[in-house]
Amino acid sequence: MKQKLIAQAVTALCLSAMAVGAQAQKVSDDVVKIGVLTDLSGAYSDLSGQGSVVAARMAIEDFSNSKTVLGKKIELISADHQNKADITANKAREWFDKEKVDVIVDLVTTSAALAAMEVAEQKNKITLISGAASSAITGAKCTATNVHWTYDTxxxxxxxxxxxxxxxxxxxxxxxxxxxxxxxxxxxxxxxxxxxxxxxxxxxxxxxxxxxxxxxxxxxxxxxxxxxxxxxxxxxxxxxxxxxxxxxxxxxxxxxxxxxxxxxxxxxxxxxxxxxxxxxGFYWDFNDQTRAWSKRFFAQHKRMPTMVHAGVYSSVMNYLKAVEATKSDDTNTVMAKLRSTPINDGLFKGVIRADGKFEHDxxxxxxxxxxxxxxxxxxxxxxxxxxxxxxxxxxxxxxxxxxxx
Incomplete structure (x- = not known):
């Protein structure tokens, strides 16, 4: 009887460990991949561009020294959409289908943002928009897999x-x-x-x-x-x-x-x-927290951040927190967590509404x-x-x- 009880206990422990292991493995393709799709060479490259890549990288590094979440690697890639909807849509499809990107961030220029949102909705992937402005993004063109993060018209x-x-x-x-x-x-x-x-x-x-x-x-x-x-x-x-x-x-x-x-x-x-x-939606010299973060950004980019850069950092950081909290990078699971969790990351404070608008001061x-x-x-x-x-x-x-x- 004693041996039977021991065997049952061992079995229970193994099953528990397997369940925990399985839960920890809910990361598609064993990597969480984030894509910064932005204007790297045109009219909006100064306000977004390479600074958005820097901001996303900072968020990943601040989230985890090892650049991991749930024991899986966080990978960052970037590309220039040239402020063109067709280029944006093609790159989004390529990233989602071939590169296995989980979330696309920034998306400066409304036409580019709307193009990426449409592809993301078809593929059930996430877009977190910081650079584009049109109120249609959370209005007539809203999607369940998008958050409009920083500002709108x-x-x-x-x-x-x-x-x-x-x-x-x-x-x-x-x-x-x-x-x-x-x-x-x-x-x-x-x-x-x-x-x-x-x-x-x-x-x-x-x-x-x-x-x-x-x-x-x-x-x-x-x-x-x-x-x-x-x-x-x-x-x-x-x-x-x-x-x-x-x-x-x-x-x-x-x-x-x-x-x-x-x-x-x-x-x-x-x-x-x-x-x-x-x-x-953001000013680097607003308070001690914004100043401290902005000075770190400046050390890497040699320019103070725009609200787009701050929004990219905030969106990536809170996305990763949602992945960690839900133990999954599943789109629906992560989106549900983002929409149900008040945000207060030192740069922005507010809530994400039903229409996907991040409501903040x-x-x-x-x-x-x-x-x-x-x-x-x-x-x-x-x-x-x-x-x-x-x-x-x-x-x-x-x-x-x-x-x-």
Missing amino acids: YALSAGTGNAMVKAGKKSWFFVTADYAFGHSLEGDTSAVVKSAGGTVVGSVRHPFPGSDFSSFLLKAQSSGSQVIGLANAGADTINSIKQAAEFGISQKQTIVPLLMFITDVHSLGLKTAQGLTVTE MYLLEVKKPAESTTPWDYYHVRAVIPAKDATLPLSKSVCKLVKK
Whole structure:
């Protein structure tokens, strides 16, 4: 009897060990593979690009010194999607089918992000978007395998657009990048302007990417609007602001960049950028935690991080935490964990909603005058913290198919 009990105990222990071992092996292909798909050479490469690769690598290293999760290797790969939807879709298919990538991050440029989301939904893989902005990503085009991490056009309009109208800048003319992001940003900001009592007197759309904005700016000038809203980003925004200054337009009308990054301010210089009002989801000099992380990022990239870089770090870190917590890299399991777990990683704090939007605070910022900047990259006054609820489209107004009405 005693031997029988011992045998049963040994068997139970073996079965338990096997169960634990099996649970620990729930990692497909024995590797967790993360792909950074971004603009490495074009108009958005400064605000995302190689900095996003650095941020993803930092997240992996901070998560695990051995670059492992559940005893399995974490592998990072990257590629340039050239801001083109077809290239993005083809690369996403290649990564999911041949490279066995589990999650694609960054995806700057709305057209690229939407293309990757569609492929990921077909393959039941995850996309975590930090670089693209269109509110359609969590609206009409939402998917169950995506999270829109850092910012969107609704947040930008709720911040910058609303603040400018409240400051008395009520008549607007838009200079808009002619693709999904620009259209979304113009549309969301127009709605905010009108609801706040302002008017939209016109708009003009320019090719993406662009270089000569003179004809578009002159149309904006001739409109007589108080505000020229720039519904573009990256190099397009930089060139628009420079040319508006050269033509003397910015002396009579208020130039409002509806999406601007700290790298844009750095490129323009404070003399040109001073006084501009912008909305961002992250600022490196906001508190002790953001400063500490940003200085480590700077040591590797030699530039302070944009909100896209911070978003890539946060998304990769929380993805890996979800894999560890669920003991699996299964898409549905990880997504369920991400959506049910409040996030507070020192860079962002909030929750992921049913539509895939990561709801967190945004910041209304004003670019400093040269004399007000005391250290390198000391570029912003924080004028207001925009609460997460105010910076995010109410779920009651969502058209996402995942939202139950």
